[in-house]
Amino acid sequence: MGSLAVRSAVLLLLLLALPLALGEYWAFQLGLFFLYAIAALGVALCWGQAGFLPLGQALFVGLAAYLSGAALIQWGEAWWVFLLLPFAALAAGALAFLLGLIIFRGRSESGPYFAIITLAISLLAFQVANSWNEVTGGYNGMKGIPGLPGLEGFSDVYYLAAVALACAVALCGWLVQAPLGTLWRAIALNERRVAYFGYDTAMLKAIAFGLSGVLAGIAGALYAPQQGLVTPELVGFALSADLVIWVAVGGRKRVLGPVLGVVLVGILSAELRERTYYWDLIVAAGFVFVVLYASGGIGALLAPLERLLPGRRKALEPLRAPAPKAPRTAVTLAIEGVSAAAGEVRILDRLSLAIARPGIYCLIGPNGAGKTSTFNMLTGELRAQAGEVRLDGDTLSKPTPYRLARRGVGRKFQIPSVFGELSIDENLRIALWSGRTSLLDWLRPAPRRWDTPVLAALRGRYPFLDDGARLASALSHGERQVLELSMALVTEPRLLLLDEPCAGLSGEETAQVMAVIRWARDTLGLSVVIIEHDMALVKQLAEHVFVLHQGRLLAEGDVAAIRSDPRVHEVYVGAAE
Amino acid sequence: MDPLLVTQALNVLYEVVTLAVIVLGLAIVFGLLGVMNLAHGEFIALGAYVAYVCQSLGLPYLAAVPAAIAACALLALPVERFLIRPLYDRPFDTLLATWGLSLFMRKAIEIGFGGGYKSLKIPVSDSVLVLGAPFPAYRVLLMALCAVLIAALLLWYRRSVAGARVKAMVGNRELAQAVGIRTDRLARDTFVVGLCFAGLAGVMVAPLVSVQPYMGLDYVLRSFFVLVVGGLGSPLGLLSGAAAIGGVESAMSALVDRTAGYSTVLLIAIFFLWRRPHGIFGRS
C-alpha cells in the first residue's frame, strides 16, 4: 500500500512543521486536539464504517488516562515508562472489545439502542470515577501527573501527538481499504445479509469497537502527561458528545473527516467560544444542518480533492483463492415432524422431507403453504416448536444464518438484497471471502485479488459482472438477481436455497439463470432447493419436487408423478366438494 | 405509624409520580410516534423558565400554565415540520437531530437567562399533616395533580375517538390513511401535545428544583430509561417504568446515597437496553 504510506508521511511532515509556523502556545493547543482527533477517528471507524454509533467514547479515553496517570505517578522517573502507555491504550481497547462482544451477541441490531447503552455505561463510569476517591481521586481528580521524561515543555507532547495522529490516520486508511473495511461497510448496509454469508457479524462489530477503544485509549494515555491532571470530567458526557459532533461535521466516511472536524470545529470553538456566546448556537445549528442535509460532512465536500492526492491504484493481478473451509461432501438434509407457529397460526405442521443426494429440488405449493417458512426455519428465523432437523446426520439445534453458512448452506432471497452502496466487485468479494478467510486475512490486501474458477466462469457468462467498480445499486432488477445468485454460487455451497430466483426476470434472463443453475449443479455437485411458482420452470429444472400444503408435505416425486397426483390437483385447482 | 417512615414513603411516592409526569411527554412522542426526542428535557426546562418569567413579572403562578403550553406549542410546530417529519423513517438521524436541537435550546437558554440557577418561590408554602407526619403542601398538591392528570389522559386515550384514531395510526399507518385518518396532521398534533406536556411538567416541578440551563439533560436520560424499562406504547409501561426507576432511585438514595441511587438506575437501564429493550410491558 505504497500510496497510503506516502500520504501518511506527507501528513506527518506537515504536522511536525506546524509549530515552526504557529508558536509554542498553538503547539500546546493543537497537541490536545490531535489527541481528540485520534479518539474521533475511532468514532468514525464505528459509525462511518460499521454503522453503529458509540455515544460514550470518553469512557475509554478516561480509562486510559487514569491508567497512564497512575503509571506515570508511580514510575514517572524511569525511561521505560513510555512503554507502559500503549498498555493503557490496549486496556481500553480490550474493554471496548469485550463490551462490544457482549452487547452485540446479546442483541442483533446496532441502531439507537446501542448508542444509548454506551451512553449509559459512560455515565456509570463517570459516577464511579467521581466517587471512588481512593483510586481516581474523586471529583478532585488524579493530580500531580508528571510529564513524560524528556518531554516536559508545553509543546513537547505535540510532537508525540502528531506522530500518534499520523499513525492513527495510516491505520484507519489501511483498515478502510482492507477486507475488514469492506465487511464493515456491508454490515452497515445489511447486517443480516452479511451473517448469511457466514460472517460472525457480532465479532466483526466488536473488533471495530475494540479498535476504536484502542484509538480512544491512545488519546487518553497521552492526555495524562500533557495536562498533568485527570478529572472525572474527562469521562463525562461532554467529551463523548463533542466527539460525535466533530465526526458528524467533519465527515464520518472519509478517513481525514474526523481530523478536519476536530481541527476546524474544535479549535474554532476553543478560540471563539470566549469571544462570542453565539458560537455554540452556531455549532449546534450546524450540527443539525449536517444531520438533515449533509450527512457526509465536510469530508464529503472535499472528496473531489482526493483525486489530486498522490498514488494511483494499479491494476490488481488475480490470485488463486484458497478452498472453502466447509466440508466438501454432498449434503444430506432430513426434516422430521417440524412444527412451528406464530401465535395461533400454524405455519409448519409436522413437516417431514428429506434430501439425500445432490440435485435440483423444487418446493412448490399454494400461497401460505409454508415454503419460505421452511427456509426460514432452516436458517433460524423461524423457531421450531417440535420436530428435528438433521444436516449431515447432525441434529441442528438453534440454527443461525451464520452457523448454517459455515456448514455450506447458502441462501438467496426473493427480493434481491445485494449491497447497493458497494461495488459489484466488493459484493462478489464478500461472497468469495466467506468460509475461506480468517481474521488475519481480513487485514491483508491480498484477498482483494482472489479469483476462483467458479467466479471466472460466472464472469464469462455474465459480462456485466466484469464492470467491477460499478455500484450494485446502479444495476437493473434482473442484473441484481443475477449478482445475488452469483454471490451465492461463489461461496460454493453444498446446499443452496433459492427463493424464486427468476422473479421479475425476462424470458431470456430466466433461461440464462436456469442454465447457470444446471451448470452449478454439474460443476459443484450441490443440492439446490428452489421455491418456484412458475410451473414451466419447475418442469424444466426439477429433478424432484416437494409439494407443500398448509405447512405439511403433501406429495413428492418427479415432475411427472406430481402432475398426475390428484391431491396436488385438488390443492391447486380446488376440490370438487 | 412512624412519622419518619411515612415521610420516606411519601418521598418515594413523590419521586415516582413526578417522574411519571415528566416522562409523559416522551411516552407520547417516543412511545406512540417512535420519535426519539432528545430535546424532551429542554422543553421541560422551557416550561420551568416560562414559570420563572411569569413569576418575575408578578403574575399568579397558574398563569404559567397556559404560557408554557403556548411557548412549547409554538416551538414544537416548526420543530415537527423541519426536523421530525423529514426524518420519520430514520430513527438514528432523528436521535441526532433532536440532540442538536437540545444543544441549541440549552445554549439559547444560557444566553438568555445566564448560566446560574434561578429560584422560584413555591406557590404554596405551608406543610400539611399526612398520617401524622408533616409534609410540604406543594408536594402533596403536585402528587394529587399528577395522579389526576395521568388518570385523565389514560381515560381519554381509552375512550375518546381521537384516542382511537391515534391508536389506529400507531398500529398501522397505511391502513389508517386508507380509512381516511389524516396521519400527517395527527402525528403533528400528537407531537405537539407531547411537548406541551413536557412544558407543563416543567411548570409543575420548577419551584422544587434548581432551574438552570442544563436541567433538561438529566430529565431526558431518566425519561428514556423509564420507557426502556417499563415498555413503550402502553400506559402500564409508563407507570411501571416510573415506579421501577423512581422507586429504586429514591429507595437507594434513602438507604445509601444519591450516587448509589443513580448508579443503580443506570445499571437497570443498561440491563434492559441490552436484554429486554421492549421493557416489562412493551410489545416484543
Place this chain on the structure above:
Amino acid sequence: MTTSPARRKFLIASAAGTALIGAPAFIRDAGAAKDFKIGMFYAIAGPAANLFGPTQKACAELAVEQINAKGGILGRRVQLLFANGDAAVADATKSAVRMLLEDKVDFFLGSHNSAVREALVATIKARVPYVYTPIYEGGECSPNTYVIADTPRQQMETVLPWLHKKAGYKSVYLIGNDYVWPQVTNKYAKGIFKKLGVNVLGEEYVPLGAPNKFEEAVTRIKGAGPGLVLITLVGGDNVNFNRTFAGFGLDKNILRVSSLLEENTLLGIGAESSSGLYGCMSYYSSVDTPAHRAFKAAYRKKYGDKAPILGLIGVDTYAGVKFVEAVVTKAKANTAAKVKSAANGITFASATGTMTMRNRHVDKDMYLAECKGTEFQIVETFSNVKSGQTCT
C-alpha cells in the same frame, strides 16, 4: 518518486492552509509590552457566572483603576487579562498556557474552585506568581503561590464555638459536596466538635455538578435530629438544600451553618428558608467599617445603580489585585524569590480594612452573620484570626 503537478499543488495548498491557521499568532497585539499584565481567572461563563462573575470583574477593575490612578505598579500601567475559571479543567489549563506563552503575564490571580486551582498550579509550574483569593480548604503551599482565601480554621474556629456557647447544640450533621474543600473543612470541624463534646450524627456527601435533590437527605436529618447542620454545599446545591430543609419544616428546631453563603446564594435561598441560618466569612456587604464605607462609595461611584451585588466571591478579587500591587512594589520585581521575601508580613488593603500575609496566607478579621430575610446581620466580629497554615 517524481513530484506530479497534482502533488505539488496539494503541497502548496496545504502550506498555504497552514499559514492561514497560523496567521492569528502573528497578528496578536505586539504593542503595550510595558503594561503590567495580570492574568485573572474568574467565572466568565458557566454555572457560577451569573452569581459571581459580574462582581468579580467589577471589584478587580475598581482596584486596577485605583492603582492606575496612582501611577500603576512600578510605573507600569496595570492591565487585566481575563480567562474563564468556571470551565472544564482542560480549558482553564489552556488559557493559562496562552497567558504564559503568548500574553506573557506578570502575575496570575484566581477566583475559582480548588480543582481549577490545582490544575493551574500544575500548569504555571511556578514560572509566574499566582494569588488565589476565594474560600478554600487550606494546604496550598506550592512554590510561588499565595493565598488570601478564608481557611477552614478561620471559618470554623470562630462560628462553631460561638454558636455552641449561645445555643448549646449537642449533636451535629454534616452535609457537603463531594470534593476536597468540604472534605477537609469537615475534617477540621470534627476536631472542633470533639473538643466541644458534640456528637457527629452523620456525614454525607453529594456529587458536585449533578442535579441533586435533597428530600431523602433532609428526611434522614430529620430522623437523626441534630441540633446543628454544618453545610459545605456550594452553589445551586446550597440553595436547593436550604429550601428543601425549610420546606420540610426543619428550620424551626435545627440551626444551620453554611460555609460558603454569600449574598447571591442567600437571595436564591429566599427569606422564607433562611431563619436559623448562620455563616462566617471575611466579608459581608453589611460589615460596617470606615474602609468598607469608602470602598462602597468608590464602587457605587464607578458603577452606579447597576452595580453587581457585593459578596465575598467577587470582593476577594479586589484584595487580590491590591495584594499584587503591594507585594510587587515592595519587591521591586515580580520574580519568584523577590516576591517571596517581600510577601512575608506584607499588609495590603481589602474592601473592609487591611490584611496581613504570613506564611503565604492571610490573617484577617472574620465576621459571623445571621441571616435575617435576605440580608446578613453581623452578630460578632473576630479580629485578626490566624489562618492556621504553615507554608514556608
